[in-house]
Amino acid sequence: MAERIPRVPVREQDPKVRAHNFEEVCYGYNAEEAKLEASRCLHCKNPHCVGACPVGIDIPGFIAQVAAGDFGAAAEVIAKDSSLPAVCGRVCPQETQCEGSCILGIKFEPVAIGKLERFVADWSHANPDQAPAAAVAPRNGRKxxxxxxxxxxxxxxxxxxxWGYDVTIFEALHKAGGVLEYGIPEFRLPKETVLKSEIEAVTALGVKIETDVIAGRTVTIDSLMDKEGFEAVFVGTGAGLPKFMGIPGENLCGVFSANEFLTRNNLMMAFREDYLxxxxxxxxxxxxxxxxxxMDAARTALRLGAEVHIVYRRTEAELPARREEVHHAVEEGIVFDMLTNPVEVLGDEKGWVRALKCIRMELGEPDESGRRSPVPIPGSEFEIPTETVIMALGTSPNPLVAKTTAGLETTRRGCLVADENGATTREGIFAGGDAVSGAATVILAMGAGRKAAKAIDEYLKAKA
Amino acid sequence: MYQIVKKEMLTPTICRMEVEAPRLAKAAAPGQFLIVIPEEKGERIPLTISDYDADKGTVTIVTQKIGASSEEIIALEPGQGFLSVVGPLGQASEFVKMPLEELRKQHYIFIAGGVGTAPVYPQAKWLHEHGVKVDVIIGSKTKDLLIYKKEMASVCDALHICTDDGSEGFHGMVTALLEKLVGEGRGYTQAVAIGPMIMMKFTTLTCKKLGLPVVVSLNTLMVDGTGMCGACRVTVGGQTRFACVDGPEFDGYEVDFDEAMRRQGQYRTEEKEALEHHECKIGRV
Structure with a gap:
């Protein structure tokens, strides 16, 4: 076989430098790098990457345009299926989706699809006059x-x-973006330069966004449907409730949920001197x-000047985080305390954390998830002296909408019950994303949102 | 922007504002709170709702100057506005959901301390308008810091004033006045205490001694106010609860006040720095 062009490496900020700032870690490709990387695509007849993408982007299609240097045309191809390419190019777990299915990856390195998507998205935000305007159907007057x-x-x-609908998004916080705004840090997803442009592209389609409106408090779904003339509702309220371990000392001062820590830093910009x-x-x-x-919480704490340990009860092989994030965290100097499980948070006389009491674990038999379950080693308790403990144990859906909307059923785990097209147990109300699946990924949520959009379109057409 | 339509200083450090927030005004109920953000770089600040007018589309908030953020609020003038006003948050007071027949057999005694007097007003008003017997104690350090005397008098059966220094009304703490009133056989069946955490703690201890059930409204730290951050967690009856969604009102007997007070002071060092930083910024102008 002829010698192949190796995967084009992407330029990144030096780990020693970036450990002290909140600027983006990855610089992304420039036009030359992108064209070279795009030339590696084999253009398979049956492209597995497309099937592995939750929103089904025509990946070989946009890559061909990048290779040809027509970035506007590439953006047009992506825009057919994704409304947030600059986000997805940065935060999707490509290694288990598109790139994980790339044929080239069997013998060589897969095409850097995520980095190419990011390049195209960033290019079109930087060149708005050359980027194609999305086709918008005439308004149909239905809300x-x-x-x-x-x-x-x-x-x-x-x-x-x-498709012509009159859409209003109601957002509980004061900025739009949900987890993209409050959860994912600036160094992975810059807010001003990337997220804001992405959301502006959505409002440019005619979508209205009303912030500071909490469904279930400020308005109810019933009041929107009965009094404000909305014919259908999509519930995409995510999984925002933090979990705690339920161990003694968890309410000591200095114990935070990752949600609180990240929200303060991302949404409220606490890392900046000029924010209060x-x-x-x-x-x-x-x-x-x-x-x-x-990983996000750890790398944020590191940038705020702390020595940071990740405490995890299994081994590095079982870490559920994206490989790239773990790799970046290690590079930056985060210490990984594996096979370690907290049993108690210890406080000082003033009620502040002084140490985390942990027990050593070993891997036992595989559990229902197929991962070997960690088992405590009796008598192996020890203390890790620390000032702050951040609990990043996962999140569950916020019950507010379900509790205030009659007929909306939830599962035992608090997820909204919805069929594969997003139809809930109440007519006219659809749901998708983490609110239905429990905490998952950005792209799966987008996929669910698109499916529900199609179902809403069909529902409203049938109703009319 | 949420425009300020009216502003008045109730004392040199306590300010009352009426703010346009139509959706919120329509949805608010007694016992709930809201969050304001003065400007883009400001904090999300939880405040109690002192009144709401669905027809005018306004809510009334009362703020006391205690730090950089409350100073930002007080610096705003009518015609200016807040970046955000969001709510109503939390659960409405229990009595809103009780059958009126049952409620009319009750005699409520509200114990209001300092700026906590403001959120007592809509609760007393609601009960008074629904024909429920209501007494109110307003307590403060000294007479110049008393607020809402006139407003409160118009929505309760008996208003009792007390000051720590005896400059007006009963000379002493709210707890002593409460004991005195109960001793006179006023026949209270339910107490509600709203004010500084320390005052709610001691009022609860007094109520326990008197065998009087007491509801308290916890003003904990918060970020989002919708159950996302958990900054507001409090131990109630041995369980961790979120004041923002499970509260803000809880059975006083069950609340771990000492923990709540410690948690409330978690950012004191950072807040002090912010205030100093803020003051020197102001000083430069």
Missing amino acids: VAVIGSGPAGLACASDLAK TPIHAGKKVCVVGGGNVA
Whole structure:
């Protein structure tokens, strides 16, 4: 076989430097790098990457345009299926989706699909006059409400707006974006330069966003449907409730949920001197958990000047976080305390954390998830002195909408009950994303939002 | 922007504002609270709702100057506005959901401390308008810090004033006045205490001694106010609860006040720095 062009490496900020700032870690490709990387695509007859993409982007199609240097045309191809390419190019777990299915990856490195998507999206935000305007059908005068402006809501709203619906998104916080705004840190997803442009592209389709409106408090779904003329509602309220371990000492001062820590820093910009919201990291921080949120919290605490340990009860092989995030965290100097499980948070006489009492674990038999379950080693308790403990143990859906909307059923785990097209147990109300699946990924939420948009379109056409 | 339509200083440090927030005004109920953000770089600040007018589309908030953020609120003038006003948050007071027949057999005694007097007003008003017997104690350090005397007098059966220094009304703490009133056989069946955490703690201890059930309204730290951050967690009856969605009102007997007070002061060092930083910024102008 002829010698192949190796995967084009992407330029990144030096780990030693970036450990002290909140600027983006990855610089992304420039036009030359993108064209070279795009030339690696084999253009398979039956492209597995497309099937592995939750929103089904025509990946070989856009890559061909990148290779040809027509970035506007590439953007047009992506825009047919994704409303948030600059976000997805940065935060999707490509290694288990598109890139994980790339044929080239069997013998060589897969095409850097995520980095190419990101390049195209960033190019079109930087060149708005050359980027194609999305096709929007004439307004049909029918109103649809979307609850939550996270990935599911934005994707659902975009499709409906393109098809002519009059869409209003209701957002509980003061900024749109949901988890993209409050959860994912600036160094992975810059807010001003990336997220804001992405949301502006959605509002450019005619989607209205009303912030500071909490469904279930400020308005109810019933009041939107009965009094404000919304004919259908999409609930994309995500999974925003933090979990705690239920161990003694968890309410000591200095124990925070990752949600609180990240919301203070991301949404409320606590890392910036000129913003008033306080944040507390201290000299040493233990982050409990091994997912992307744990990595985000740990890397945020590091940037605020702390020595940071990740405390995880299994081994590095089982860490649920994206490989890239773990790799970046290690590079930056985060310490990984594996096979370690907290049993108690210990406090000082003033009620502040002084140490995390943990027990050593070993891997036993595989559990229902197929992962070997950790088992405590009796008598192996020890203390990790620390000032701050951040719990990043996962999140569950907020019950507010379900509790205030009659006929909306939830599962035992608090997720909204919805069929594969997003139809809930109540007519006219659809749902998708983490609110239905429990905490998952941005792209799966977008996929669910798009499916629901299609179902809403069909429902309203049948109703009329 | 949420425009301020009216502003008045109730004392040199306590300010009352009427703010346009039509959706919120329509949805608010006694016992609930809201969150304001003065400007883009400001904090999300939880405040109690002192009144709401669905027809005018306004809510009334009362703020006391205690730090950089409350200073930002007080600096705003009519015609200016808040970046955000969001709510209503939390559960409405239990009595809103009780059958009126049952409620009319009750005699409520509200114990209001300092700026906590403001959120007592809509509760007393609601009960008074629904024909329920209501007494109110307003307590403060000294007479110049008393607020809502006139407003409260018009929505309760008996208003009792007390000051720590004896400059007006009963000379002493709210707890002593409460004991005195109960001793006179006023026949209270339910107490509600709203004010500084320390005052709610001691009022609860007094109520326990008197065998009087007491509801308290917890003003904990918060970020989002919708159950997302958990900054507001409090131990109630041995369980961790979120004041923002499970409260803000809880059975006083069950609340771990000492923990709540410690948690409330979690960002004191950072807040002090913010205030100093803020003051030197102001000083530069």
